[in-house]
Amino acid sequence: MQTDSIEQIYFSPSGTTKAVVDELSKAFFGQKNEFNLMWDPLDEETVIPSNTLAIVAMPVFSGRIPDLCAQKLAHLKGKNTPAIAVVTYGNEEYDDALLELKTILEGNGFVLLAAGAVVTQHSMFPIVGTDRPDTQDKRALTTFARQCSQKLRAFPEKPLPAIEVKGNFPYREYEIPTLKPTVNDNCTLCGICASVCPVAAIPPDNPKTKDYDLCIGCTACIAVCPEKAQGFHMPEYTEFSTKFAEMNSERKEPEFFM
Template structure:
């Protein structure tokens, strides 16, 4: 029996899509989803039971696990659970994020047995300067499903003579990137805005005023661009400035599609 607990932080939905692909491959007997994208979902720490398989997926910000969720992740109380670490990046590089997630799980009492790095459309991708537009593609999700199938197969071969063990994943420690993002005023709101409040509802940090969607607490904003993507009226766009410049730079330098990678424990 495989009882899976799937945890994701997924402002634009790409990480969640990858985890669903992995879930389809594992075919767990039971599944429980914990989406920690909204601020309220991060109020209580995660606690697991001994017989649960933990799958955790996060996006990569500046080559790291997002600083916003590190306190929540570090507060997890795990019971030697086998765990799958998944990071989703925007076709640039995932640098040390997978290693950072693995080490965090270890520190909380889990056993990271597998790790995967998948590609999702970059948060800064636009129609004019796309980067990994539309990803994860169906092929990416097929790869995620294959990853899940291989995990299930290996789990079925586990015995006292052949137990699970810690997986080796790429990365360097001390970590190279800075997980704290820019504090920058980069979102323009035009006259198409109807003040429907959807952007405030889906903001992962509660940075948008629910009564005045043009009002944003810059110190809370993590430049995930979820509000731009989700606006039903297409009333939110990037202002000229560092984020728009970064969008052009990513489009120019990282046009060649990267391929997903995954790693399994040996044994």
């Protein structure tokens, strides 16, 4: 199959999930378009045609894909459209997230070429998975993308076998992190954090405040803050970070399902 375009569909608060999508996209020719679920509303049905490849990548939050993303992906429809499903996680576990993403896509008219779980730097505890995806990860992603490209060339004449991935039904309960970014006195009221917050938890006219009932702890505000005003400034954070690093120090490698 010769694709006319590549739809890159992702949610990437700290930029690492987008980095994975960008690596995968290099193996495919055609116009590249993006659905960035950070700010793309996707509140109406959007159909990805059959002559397009969809690369769909979501971060793992508490063993699931973010609830916000699941709600938006419900409006994304395929028409026997080939897709690659990927979840990214911070070297802990991805639990049911990949199965959840696979199930959503297949239920919405997409046909999976392949699926993968890729380690990226942990957004909340960046001392875990630091600087990943690294060179070794990118080599693995390149090999995976080439294998997907070979399968795509044979599709639809050669039917795609069912892809089995890790995960369990029912999914584990979705939980929003209890640790959420706070703001310190470095804040200059520039408002960049408010412009990227996917749930509008930061008021543009007063970015020193935050609606913690809305905040999902995605860390997008931390990633873009030029003054490092956004962060985990609470006293217990250092202890939590150290314990988390001790429990998740062993390097995990990408897992791919063809």
